[in-house]
Amino acid sequence: MTVYSAPVKDMMFLFEHLKDNKNYNEIEKYKEVTSDLVKDILEEAAKINEEMLLPLAKAGDENPCVYENGVVRTPPGYKEAYSKFIEDGWVSLTCDPKYGGQGMPKTVSAFFDEMLSSSSLSFKLYSELSIGAYNCILSHATEEIKNTYLPKIVEGKWSGTMCLTEPQCGTDLGLIKTKAIKNENGTYNISGQKIFITSGDHDLTENIIHLVLARTQDAPKGTKGISLFLVPKYEINDDGSIGPRNGVNTVSIESKMGIKGSPACVLSFDDAKGYMIGPENKGLNSMFTMMNLERIVVGIQGLGLSETAYQTALSYSKERKQGKSNNNSNGETDLIIKHADIRRSLLNMKSIIEGERSFSATACNCLSIINTFASLCSKI
Amino acid sequence: MTVYSAPVKDMMFLFEHLKDNKNYNEIEKYKEVTSDLVKDILEEAAKINEEMLLPLAKAGDENPCVYENGVVRTPPGYKEAYSKFIEDGWVSLTCDPKYGGQGMPKTVSAFFDEMLSSSSLSFKLYSELSIGAYNCILSHATEEIKNTYLPKIVEGKWSGTMCLTEPQCGTDLGLIKTKAIKNENGTYNISGQKIFITSGDHDLTENIIHLVLARTQDAPKGTKGISLFLVPKYEINDDGSIGPRNGVNTVSIESKMGIKGSPACVLSFDDAKGYMIGPENKGLNSMFTMMNLERIVVGIQGLGLSETAYQTALSYSKERKQGKSNNNSNGETDLIIKHADIRRSLLNMKSIIEGERSFSATACNCLSIINTFASLCSKI
Numbered sequence: 001m002t003v004y005s006a007p008v009k010d011m012m013f014l015f016e017h018l019k020d021n022k023n024y025n026e027i028e029k030y031k032e033v034t035s036d037l038v039k040d041i042l043e044e045a046a047k048i049n050e051e052m053l054l055p056l057a058k059a060g061d062e063n064p065c066v067y068e069n070g071v072v073r074t075p076p077g078y079k080e081a082y083s084k085f086i087e088d089g090w091v092s093l094t095c096d097p098k099y100g101g102q103g104m105p106k107t108v109s110a111f112f113d114e115m116l117s118s119s120s121l122s123f124k125l126y127s128e129l130s131i132g133a134y135n136c137i138l139s140h141a142t143e144e145i146k147n148t149y150l151p152k153i154v155e156g157k158w159s160g161t162m163c164l165t166e167p168q169c170g171t172d173l174g175l176i177k178t179k180a181i182k183n184e185n186g187t188y189n190i191s192g193q194k195i196f197i198t199s200g201d202h203d204l205t206e207n208i209i210h211l212v213l214a215r216t217q218d219a220p221k222g223t224k225g226i227s228l229f230l231v232p233k234y235e236i237n238d239d240g241s242i243g244p245r246n247g248v249n250t251v252s253i254e255s256k257m258g259i260k261g262s263p264a265c266v267l268s269f270d271d272a273k274g275y276m277i278g279p280e281n282k283g284l285n286s287m288f289t290m291m292n293l294e295r296i297v298v299g300i301q302g303l304g305l306s307e308t309a310y311q312t313a314l315s316y317s318k319e320r321k322q323g324k325s326n327n328n329s330n331g332e333t334d335l336i337i338k339h340a341d342i343r344r345s346l347l348n349m350k351s352i353i354e355g356e357r358s359f360s361a362t363a364c365n366c367l368s369i370i371n372t373f374a375s376l377c378s379k380i
Numbered sequence: 381m382t383v384y385s386a387p388v389k390d391m392m393f394l395f396e397h398l399k400d401n402k403n404y405n406e407i408e409k410y411k412e413v414t415s416d417l418v419k420d421i422l423e424e425a426a427k428i429n430e431e432m433l434l435p436l437a438k439a440g441d442e443n444p445c446v447y448e449n450g451v452v453r454t455p456p457g458y459k460e461a462y463s464k465f466i467e468d469g470w471v472s473l474t475c476d477p478k479y480g481g482q483g484m485p486k487t488v489s490a491f492f493d494e495m496l497s498s499s500s501l502s503f504k505l506y507s508e509l510s511i512g513a514y515n516c517i518l519s520h521a522t523e524e525i526k527n528t529y530l531p532k533i534v535e536g537k538w539s540g541t542m543c544l545t546e547p548q549c550g551t552d553l554g555l556i557k558t559k560a561i562k563n564e565n566g567t568y569n570i571s572g573q574k575i576f577i578t579s580g581d582h583d584l585t586e587n588i589i590h591l592v593l594a595r596t597q598d599a600p601k602g603t604k605g606i607s608l609f610l611v612p613k614y615e616i617n618d619d620g621s622i623g624p625r626n627g628v629n630t631v632s633i634e635s636k637m638g639i640k641g642s643p644a645c646v647l648s649f650d651d652a653k654g655y656m657i658g659p660e661n662k663g664l665n666s667m668f669t670m671m672n673l674e675r676i677v678v679g680i681q682g683l684g685l686s687e688t689a690y691q692t693a694l695s696y697s698k699e700r701k702q703g704k705s706n707n708n709s710n711g712e713t714d715l716i717i718k719h720a721d722i723r724r725s726l727l728n729m730k731s732i733i734e735g736e737r738s739f740s741a742t743a744c745n746c747l748s749i750i751n752t753f754a755s756l757c758s759k760i
Contacts, residue, residue: 168701169702170702171702172713174713175702258637321548322552323552333555
């Protein structure tokens with residue numbers, strides 16, 4: 001049985017250490033993020049992860065996402081959990097208060113991302129890409145786009161995706177074929193197929209905002225001819241309400257070995273209405289805002305899964321009997337935790353995990369500092 | 381897509397080499413096993429593996445074994461394939477002609493076992509344990525037991541299992557709790573629970589012959605108090621026909637990541653009628669005949685799976701384009717097989733696989749020789 005109790009004490013130890021940094025302390029907006037506040041947040045986060053989300057991992061693998069009649073249905077319990085999750089404001093943790101966020105530093109979300117990965121990675125993936133999309137739109141889109149999309153994403157009512165891979169191209173993005181034809185009103189019609197799209201379709205949110213790499217007409221070959229487009233699942237009316245269905249369809253979901261509660265979709269774009277984000281032919285640069293963040297968060301996924309594996313192994317070592325240890329005195333079979341090599345394995349796991357946590361929290365703390373100064377610089 | 385074509389040419393190269401051995405050539409019964417005969421067998425085996433069994437691997441993972449109302453149902457297509465498999469005599473390949481077998485050396489079955497592991501390991505596991513049970517019974521049981529059970533096992537109408545593990549004990553077999561109470565007529569009543577029993581229940585054969593480790597009353601503690609029992613799923617009438625159901629019940633089947641077409645069962649023995657095999661308290665020694673054979677065959681499973689992985693990777697490397705290789709001349713994206721590091725990976729796989737195949741075929745050839753001389757020695 002999977003065992004997980006969020007390591008809040010270890011996390012607070014790191015937070016205390018990281019916050020004792022000259023550059024970090026100069027950031028005005030984080031002055032109110034005291035240890036007491038962070039501790040309250042992490043303890044509340046621990047509760048929701050241990051009690052509500054942990055059971056969803058198994059539930060999702062036993063009742064995978066289902067694709068039928070063109071739509072993806074999430075596993076039992078996911079809808080209710082997601083409602084509670086966004087109601088309590090967990091998606092908005094690090095987002096800008098201007099768009100309804102709570103303005104926490106990434107240092108704090110590093111710990112929260114770890115907990116989510118530990119308790120149910122499949123559930124986590126529904127909001128993970130939303131935060132990536134939020135950051136990409138925040139950094140590169142026009143004010144109009146930001147005002148239309150960001151508040152709903154921050155609220156968790158709309159989610160995000162990252163549409164790069166196509167059947168003929170994985171990391172070699174120069175091979176992208178998806179086309180963007182410009183309309184007279186400045187929007188684009190996007191057509192092509194994207195694969196392995198995490199949370200590409202599901203029934204948890206009212207809308208899904210796809211960030212799609214595509215080529216405009218006459219774009220240069222290779223990576224220098226790629227632009228980035230925002231393509232909503234449902235178009236947005238002028239008053240901000242949900243409009244008609246856009247030309248994005250789910251073709252299928254991938255078969256997977258694990259995290260079956262999270263759908264990896266094949267999406268077909270057929271003259272879907274899209275809005276260019278950032279400059280033409282510089283789409284890859286803009287997308288890197290999202291990709292770089294995802295790289296850090298995928299690292300944290302590994303950390304979170306390792307922590308659960310460690311806690312589960314430790315618990316099992318205290319109930320499973322096998323053989324006799326070197327220190328055996330009564331001639332009876334010992335619990336396996338008594339064996340030196342089991343202790344060594346467990347301690348090895350524990351020390352690697354603590355190193356990983358320090359490393360990822362430090363990286364996220366640096367990000368908090370760098371992002372703040374970068375945005376200050378851009379205002380000079 | 382999984383690609384597999386049996387490497388008959390490589391196997392024949394090894395067979396030619398292995399058969400050129402003084403000890404092997406002295407074995408009278410293998411004189412008729414010529415290269416032509418072996419080639420015919422392997423080519424026929426290739427056909428059945430590539431055409432009939434290969435699709436069963438995917439079918440089994442997509443439609444796993446189902447446990448309902450106390451019985452295990454195999455995936456669609458398994459019953460028909462198993463009927464054809466035993467009709468063509470594949471279970472009996474290395475068995476003694478005295479019991480209906482074809483008397484081939486293990487050198488040949490090493491190749492056949494590899495093909496089965498390559499095409500569909502889940503299908504293979506239904507007969508793999510039968511051969512292990514056959515060898516154990518052949519080496520340690522009374523003539524009466526041999527005459528009752530071996531012909532049906534060789535024919536493939538009955539299958540076998542190996543019942544060691546219990547909830548509280550894995551490899552530390554000294555902890556076994558399953559009990560055997562002696563009846564007045566010399567049979568035993570077996571009671572206890574066994575877990576992880578491959579092919580412990582299914583609907584492919586008329587009967588399942590369990591080889592079970594248990595303790596007689598007042599047996600010494602630890603491994604020195606373990607005896608081996610034959611426990612059939614259905615009792616056998618005096619005329620050899622299937623009698624009433626014995627006290628063996630399937631409690632559940634394990635959830636697995638792969639080979640879902642093969643059930644790993646939890647079995648409950650409740651006063652099940654059993655027959656002691658070999659001497660009392662020496663059960664572990666007898667069981668080692670089966671365990672040692674399984675160890676070799678599990679190695680061959682790895683070889684078989686590696687071969688399919690290699691062939692599938694090789695095929696993919698010839699259709700997938702990515703990046704530009706060092707030798708790129710036309711500026712177009714190259715097939716990945718053009719990249720030096722992909723070629724290195726493929727060649728690394730190929731050379732490890734060829735080494736594994738030589739090693740396992742040599743081990744099985746030694747077994748053919750040793751078993752022959754051992755059985756000659758025991759007659760002196």
